[in-house]
Amino acid sequence: MENFRAPFSTQEYARRLAKTRSAMDTAGLDAIVVTDPSNISWLTGYDGWSFYTHQAVLLGHEGEPVWWGRSMDRNGALRTVWMRDDNTVGYADHFVQSTTCHPMEDLAVQIIARGFETARVGVEMENYYYTARAHQVLTAQLPKAALVDATALVNWQRTVKSDEELGFMRKAAAISDKVILTAIDRAEPGLRKNELVADIYSAMITGVGDDWGDYPAIVPMLPSGSDAAAPHLTWNGETLQEGEGTFFEISGCYRRYHAPQCRTVFLGTPPDHIIDANAAILDGLAAGIEKARAGNRACDIANALGDVIEKAGLTRAARCGYPIGLSYPPDWGERTISLRPSDETVLEEGMTFHFMPGLWMDNWGLETTESIVIRDGAPEELCKVPRQLFVKD
Amino acid sequence: MENFRAPFSTQEYARRLAKTRSAMDTAGLDAIVVTDPSNISWLTGYDGWSFYTHQAVLLGHEGEPVWWGRSMDRNGALRTVWMRDDNTVGYADHFVQSTTCHPMEDLAVQIIARGFETARVGVEMENYYYTARAHQVLTAQLPKAALVDATALVNWQRTVKSDEELGFMRKAAAISDKVILTAIDRAEPGLRKNELVADIYSAMITGVGDDWGDYPAIVPMLPSGSDAAAPHLTWNGETLQEGEGTFFEISGCYRRYHAPQCRTVFLGTPPDHIIDANAAILDGLAAGIEKARAGNRACDIANALGDVIEKAGLTRAARCGYPIGLSYPPDWGERTISLRPSDETVLEEGMTFHFMPGLWMDNWGLETTESIVIRDGAPEELCKVPRQLFVKD
Numbered sequence: 151m152e153n154f155r156a157p158f159s160t161q162e163y164a165r166r167l168a169k170t171r172s173a174m175d176t177a178g179l180d181a182i183v184v185t186d187p188s189n190i191s192w193l194t195g196y197d198g199w200s201f202y203t204h205q206a207v208l209l210g211h212e213g214e215p216v217w218w219g220r221s222m223d224r225n226g227a228l229r230t231v232w233m234r235d236d237n238t239v240g241y242a243d244h245f246v247q248s249t250t251c252h253p254m255e256d257l258a259v260q261i262i263a264r265g266f267e268t269a270r271v272g273v274e275m276e277n278y279y280y281t282a283r284a285h286q287v288l289t290a291q292l293p294k295a296a297l298v299d300a301t302a303l304v305n306w307q308r309t310v311k312s313d314e315e316l317g318f319m320r321k322a323a324a325i326s327d328k329v330i331l332t333a334i335d336r337a338e339p340g341l342r343k344n345e346l347v348a349d350i351y352s353a354m355i356t357g358v359g360d361d362w363g364d365y366p367a368i369v370p371m372l373p374s375g376s377d378a379a380a381p382h383l384t385w386n387g388e389t390l391q392e393g394e395g396t397f398f399e400i401s402g403c404y405r406r407y408h409a410p411q412c413r414t415v416f417l418g419t420p421p422d423h424i425i426d427a428n429a430a431i432l433d434g435l436a437a438g439i440e441k442a443r444a445g446n447r448a449c450d451i452a453n454a455l456g457d458v459i460e461k462a463g464l465t466r467a468a469r470c471g472y473p474i475g476l477s478y479p480p481d482w483g484e485r486t487i488s489l490r491p492s493d494e495t496v497l498e499e500g501m502t503f504h505f506m507p508g509l510w511m512d513n514w515g516l517e518t519t520e521s522i523v524i525r526d527g528a529p530e531e532l533c534k535v536p537r538q539l540f541v542k543d
Numbered sequence: 544m545e546n547f548r549a550p551f552s553t554q555e556y557a558r559r560l561a562k563t564r565s566a567m568d569t570a571g572l573d574a575i576v577v578t579d580p581s582n583i584s585w586l587t588g589y590d591g592w593s594f595y596t597h598q599a600v601l602l603g604h605e606g607e608p609v610w611w612g613r614s615m616d617r618n619g620a621l622r623t624v625w626m627r628d629d630n631t632v633g634y635a636d637h638f639v640q641s642t643t644c645h646p647m648e649d650l651a652v653q654i655i656a657r658g659f660e661t662a663r664v665g666v667e668m669e670n671y672y673y674t675a676r677a678h679q680v681l682t683a684q685l686p687k688a689a690l691v692d693a694t695a696l697v698n699w700q701r702t703v704k705s706d707e708e709l710g711f712m713r714k715a716a717a718i719s720d721k722v723i724l725t726a727i728d729r730a731e732p733g734l735r736k737n738e739l740v741a742d743i744y745s746a747m748i749t750g751v752g753d754d755w756g757d758y759p760a761i762v763p764m765l766p767s768g769s770d771a772a773a774p775h776l777t778w779n780g781e782t783l784q785e786g787e788g789t790f791f792e793i794s795g796c797y798r799r800y801h802a803p804q805c806r807t808v809f810l811g812t813p814p815d816h817i818i819d820a821n822a823a824i825l826d827g828l829a830a831g832i833e834k835a836r837a838g839n840r841a842c843d844i845a846n847a848l849g850d851v852i853e854k855a856g857l858t859r860a861a862r863c864g865y866p867i868g869l870s871y872p873p874d875w876g877e878r879t880i881s882l883r884p885s886d887e888t889v890l891e892e893g894m895t896f897h898f899m900p901g902l903w904m905d906n907w908g909l910e911t912t913e914s915i916v917i918r919d920g921a922p923e924e925l926c927k928v929p930r931q932l933f934v935k936d
Binding site for chain 2: 387483
């Protein structure tokens with residue numbers, strides 16, 4: 151069972167537990183029910199594509215976390231988490247996607263059995279994997295407990311990365327570089343987009359040397375021409391065209407850690423509006439990166455970018471970045487800080503962001519981005535592909 | 544904008560709307576808020592990796608559905624849905640993953656503006672993309688409406704496939720065959736699993752002829768040896784070993800439609816317990832398929848399999864299948880019927896299932912499965928790879 155064992159040191163998991171328990175203490179919580187797969191994995195090492203059925207980690211102030219999930223997935227927990235086997239609990243299969251009962255009935259039994267019947271228990275109200283119905287059932291089954299919102303409590307503990315985590319992210323970044331260079335190299339008029347994606351996946355999963363590629367939390371996105379106005383289109387079987395730009399939004403992934411990178415390729419001679427927008431984005435990235443240092447605020451990056459974009463006469467309303475690290479689908483962001491004018495979070499050394507000033511206009515788009523590590527001085531840039539528009543004549 | 548337009552005929556979308564409105568009528572609903580990305584796509588054609596932020600379709604009894612999502616994703620809606628442009632609505636970016644406001648505040652405004660302030664409105668309480676917090680906010684913002692549970696109301700309308708849909712699923716199945724044959728062909732001692740997955744993805748996305756490959760809703764799973772006891776482990780950088788079995792659980796995907804297929808490869812001479820289990824599973828599949836016909840019930844398939852498995856002395860507690868078709872991550876099942884002894888749903892012609900009697904024991908596993916279409920007589924088997932254990936000496 152060694153192959154799949156938890157990827158970090160005992161000290162690293164102890165650090166994470168201590169941070170989380172301190173936050174629980176501040177929030178006055180006796181326990182938390184963690185349903186976000188990224189938080190589950192960060193706390194316990196658990197890894198598997200099992201989050202389409204209900205699963206959770208129950209964490210109190212004493213002892214080990216308890217992994218809880220579908221009975222068949224306990225075999226996966228035994229192979230991936232750092233806790234003792236008796237701190238992994240499976241629920242019966244008849245609860246799965248049933249129309250007559252709900253897995254949260256079983257979790258309530260576990261919560262009571264572990265001494266939290268009358269406790270203040272935090273739940274992640276705003277998470278894909280904690281449904282409206284799950285909350286309704288858990289609330290009904292725990293009438294003596296107080297279920298309180300602990301959305302992103304664990305996510306906030308993840309913002310500053312340890313050296314072990316940064317090591318993983320640098321490996322992910324090397325894979326990102328390989329993927330972007332593959333995409334730029336292969337792109338040419340007449341190539342079907344799905345064939346290009348096949349090569350992208352091949353590079354992404356092969357990885358770099360011994361550092362094998364994991365699946366990223368978001369699939370490659372690469373809309374072309376007018377469709378590049380839409381940031382989240384994936385691909386189809388159409389061919390790349392002369393006279394069109396295509397952006398590549400991808401991330402390499404090393405053991406669930408990400409380092410997203412976007413670059414744009416133009417086949418042929420770019421029109422002036424794309425050349426001008428590219429210059430503005432490069433200036434904006436430089437201005438934002440200049441502000442991306444410990445002690446400054448998230449909004450300082452956004453405002454520095456925004457000033458440049460506005461002076462260039464462009465309109466851009468979206469946030470321009472988010473924290474990154476360990477993630478499961480459907481999002482590789484950490485859902486805490488947003489790089490936007492209203493977010494005054496103070497930046498700390500070791501925080502990691504995807505600085506993402508994508509431009510999506512009415513009938514064209516452009517993406518050039520950087521994944522960065524906050525430092526006292528200039529940030530570390532994780533990826534190494536030159537920061538430019540790639541023109542292929 | 545033609546490349547990404549909705550993939551089905553006008554008549555097909557009209558059929559879907561009519562079925563759904565009839566179910567709404569039966570449930571006494573004036574409108575439904577559809578948050579499941581698969582349901583959104585099935586009703587409107589919408590496609591994009593944007594479901595990590597809140598989005599929905601609002602459907603009443605009159606007029607077109609209304610697509611609602613993040614403002615930047617409206618450009619994607621304009622390129623993929625069949626409705627008029629003014630039936631696509633974007634919400635401001637400051638709602639996205641905010642700690643101070645919630646997108647459901649905006650959706651409530653839309654619901655009121657469309658005349659449903661005092662209506663009975665169905666919501667999908669048990670869906671990944673309708674969080675506990677989303678329901679809390681929507682309920683608070685619509686004090687005069689009645690929000691009632693309409694979980695899986697749309698999903699149930701999807702169970703019987705149209706001929707257009709079956710055409711897509713046959714294309715997906717041809718891709719599944721290609722992927723499984725690639726995996727069997729490439730598997731050999733010493734090959735790193737991630738390199739095998741790179742080839743799997745390459746085959747999956749290249750597709751078959753003009754039928755380009757889309758991303759499946761679940762990534763490939765291929766645990767080996769003792770780890771095959773855990774059904775949902777993905778992969779790592781270890782090598783395949785002589786004397787170990789590996790199962791491949793994959794699906795080709797054609798424009799979001801799936802046809803999953805699992806086969807097991809053994810490198811070397813399989814031990815008796817795997818040979819015996821394989822024989823039992825093949826007999827069980829045949830017995831279940833014999834019962835898989837219109838007029839029988841879901842439980843008839845499960846019981847036919849169960850009898851064979853029990854006689855072989857094996858223990859198997861999990862459901863043995865689920866409906867398949869259009870899907871987005873994290874699940875390629877439709878979350879309505881389950882093939883299990885307690886499910887008495889009557890099978891209808893055109894229903895599609897992944898008949899999935901995987902065996903996950905303490906320290907080994909085996910998967911051989913079939914995707915089938917229910918008919919009056921024998922079911923159509925979508926995939927063509929021989930139903931057997933593949934032994935490579």
